[in-house]
Amino acid sequence: MTALHDSIETLPGVGPKRLEALHALDLFTLEDLLNYFPFRYEDLGARQPSTTLDGEKVTFKGIVSTAPVVRRFGKRSQTYFGLMIDHDNVRVNFFNQPWVAKNIEADQEVAVYGTYNAAKASLAGIKLVSATLNELDPIYPASKQITAKTIRHLIELAWAKLRGQLPEMVPDDVRAKYRLLGQNQMVEWMHFPPDGPSAKQARRSAAFEEFFLFQMRLQLLKQANANYAGEPVKYDKGLVKAFIDGLPYQLTEAQQRVVHEILQDQALPKHMNRLLQGDVGSGKTVVAAIAMYAAVTAGCQAALMAPTEILAQQHAINLAKLFDEAGLDLRVELLTSGLKAAQRRQILADLEDGDIDIIIGTHALLQPDVLFHHLGLAVIDEQHRFGVKQRARLREGGVNPDILAMTATPIPRTLSLTAYGEMDVSIIDQLPAGRKPIQTKWYRHQQFDQALEFMKGQLAQGAQAYVVTPLIEESEALDVQNAQAIWEELSQELPNYQIGLLHGRLSKEEKQNLMADFKANQIQVLVATTVVEVGVDVPNASLMLILDADRFGLAQLHQLRGRVGRGQRQSYTILIADPKTAYGKERLLAMEATNDGFALAQKDLELRGAGDVLGTKQSGLPAFIVADPVKDLTMLSIAQQEAIATLAEPGWDSLTSNKGLVDYLSRTMARYRHFD
Structure with a gap:
């Protein structure tokens, strides 16, 4: 019996080379193939020349009025014939497709898809289409190694084997709530739509499902992170409050809110994985300083990793000055690649012995010989500049500090729900008092x-x-x-x-x-x-x-x-x-x-598209096939809410109605271990 997770190589015509080409497109199973949806449709519905614009791609259906003629020019050729469409006679030209002449004859009814030249009343033929074909022709993402036509043929073979057997992925109550198609109807209409409205309805259902499944994986990852072994940072509330009260300026309401969120996380007996967003000049550094000081009052060390040496030096100078003016006896050191060997050895020894409270550095902090006595908090400035492996390095070797990632690049909600969806997000959305708009x-x-x-x-x-x-x-x-x-x-x-x-x-x-x-x-x-x-x-x-x-x-x-x-x-x-x-x-x-960085970030996303804003690979953005996280932001938000609600339901993973969803997640979660 054919199963969804059977390999694509079980289909006729899939040999080693074709299998390799399909794998390059992330197509491994029949399920992958059926979920490989077309990115657009060509409208093959027959039209009249009088309603067709110059240069428009169109299908004309009519009677062949003159027998086809083939003219050759060396290796090239032109095949042309007349096509009577009601009272209009259109000349059809096929270039370098001489075999077309064998498939048509005078007085025969044919349908031709091509590009219309209104001035010459001619059609540059692209292909002959069946007069009984569906009006919408699906176009699939392809590659040099495998054509869209071959992919479509394989999808037809897979659908013939599995039609009506697809399990539901989206819970019944969610589908009913948002009037979504059932899985089998949705897949059939995505690949073989009877008409435009059906294709539109299927695409809406497919987009929601894509968002929902992605958010389910993301929320499960977030749950795993929340339960990840971590120790509470038992900071001294009195000392931290005195430090905040003694600052030379008052924190904005946004800074106070964010500090509360971070300190609350630090006090919990689980791993913190928080992203701190703040526009340029919003005061993220002082928030990080408070969190680092809290870790120190708990007997822990803190580290701040910056993307450049200039910025690392600036952080070291500013933090040392801030703590010194507050009358705090904290040892802040700078570790960069430019240190002399003896100086570096001394800092590393003191760090391991616990004599250094806060260490500031660049990638140099990630070297294997950098050992901490008791690292409680790692602050990563300009978060997107560090790769997954680099950030994970801080969690290895038995050291599992809380992670506070900071970025001055405002991240629109679209990216927060995708690239950073598994992190808790704190936003400083106020500038300090007295700052004049630029x-x-x-x-x-x-x-x-x-x-x-x-x-x-x-x-x-x-x-x-x-x-x-x-x-x-x-x-x-x-x-x-x-x-x-x-x-x-x-x-x-x-x-x-x-x-x-x-x-x-x-x-x-x-x-x-x-x-x-x-x-x-x-x-x-x-x-x-x-x-x-x-x-x-x-x-x-x-x-x-x-x-x-x-x-x-x-x-x-x-x-x-x-x-x-x-x-x-x-x-x-x-x-x-x-x-x-x-x-x-x-x-x-x-x-x-x-001057609103968040508004500009959203505008940038709209102008450039999600993949280019932070770079798809760098940001971890998923490659959605149907869904568009920019245009469909409301749908993405709803899908997130429904995923959270589904996971909050007691015994959700043992409900019969969720069996297809649970099976899917158990098969795919291994592929999506890292989103940060």
Whole structure:
């Protein structure tokens, strides 16, 4: 008897080469094949020439009015004949398909699918179609190794074997609640729709099922994480409260809420896996400092991992200063790859002995020789820059600290429900009091002189400025030459100010010295090639000038803008660009319209698509076939709620009605162990 999880190789015509091609598309079983839905349909319904637009793909059905003629031009050929459609006579041309002539004759009724040329009343034939064929022709994702036509044939074979035997995946009450098709009806209409409305109904049901099954896996993973062995961080509430009360500023309501969520997690006897989102300048670092201090009061150590040495150094300086001003005797150390051997050995020994309370570093913290005495909390800054294996490294070797991942890249709800769905999410959605919104203006290149005059005015008032030069190509040498030219131009235009030049060919020490001079106001204008380091904090810098801004993505532009607006001055961002595409213009208009990073992130998602926002592989985004997490966000949210409700039902996995769902999850969970 044929079963859903039988291998595809049981189908006739599937040999080793074809099997390899199917495996490359993640098709292993008959179930995989039946769930490999078409990404679109070609409308093969017959139309009239009078209702067809020029260049439109269309099916014409009529009587062959002139016998087919084949003309050859070396290896190429043209087959043409007349087709009478009611009172219209259309010339049909097939190029390099001479065999078409053998399948048609004068006075025969045929249906032809092709591209219509209204001016010439001709049809460039693509294929002959059956006059009795369904109006919608499914088109499947394919590859060079296997065609969509072959995939469709295999689906037909699999459906012939399993028709009517598919178990339900979505619980009966959920299907009834949202008027979803049953599994067998849905699969049949996805592959063989009788008409447009049926295909639409099947696609809606398939999209919900795809979201629901994904969320079921995600919520099960989240449950497993929650039950994962972890120890409570028994922090001293009095000391933590005194530290918060003694801060030189009051926490915003959003910061207070997030601190409460994190401390609550730390106190529980289970592993914390929390993502802290906060727009640039929202105050994530002080929240992390409170969580790290709480761990230290419990007798644990804390670690903060940053993506770059400059940012790691800045964190070490700022945290040490924060704890020192609070009168706390904490030892904060910096571990980077640039340390001398003897200094590194000493830090590692002290870390293992427990003499270091908080260690700050880069990937250097992930080396096998970095051993902790008792690590209670690992904070990972700019979370998406670390791979799964790197983050998992902190949990290995018997060390299983709470994980607090931070990102200044606002993540729209779509990505929160997919890429980060198994993590608890805390959001700081308020800026500290007194921060003035950054004013953003878009100028054309011909208005550069206006931007320069504005910069001169700001510098005269004591402000500092960043000038970010455009990316020319994937060539560091060209970028440096370009930055050098702009540096020379500004040096001439601004003779009374110090102009610095920061680019990728400088040594690590040269970069650090430049940034230190800029922070000390010994440099008033900093020209930089690509992106000024995330997290770099120069409060007196209040102007960001970005040249050829249309070469940067929305997320990059927003991050760059976040380098200013950190002090008491009114800050400005000027975008210089002549975008050549509608997409480029939309990005710049969006930057002018809002400072809200979350709104921009959602806009970026709509403009670019989910796979490119963080990078599919890097973000762990699932490859949905039917569902669209951007357009179908409401459906995605509902699917998450229903998955949570299903798992909350006592004995859900022993209900007869959920047998198909349980069987599916037991077969597939092994494939989806990691979502972070």
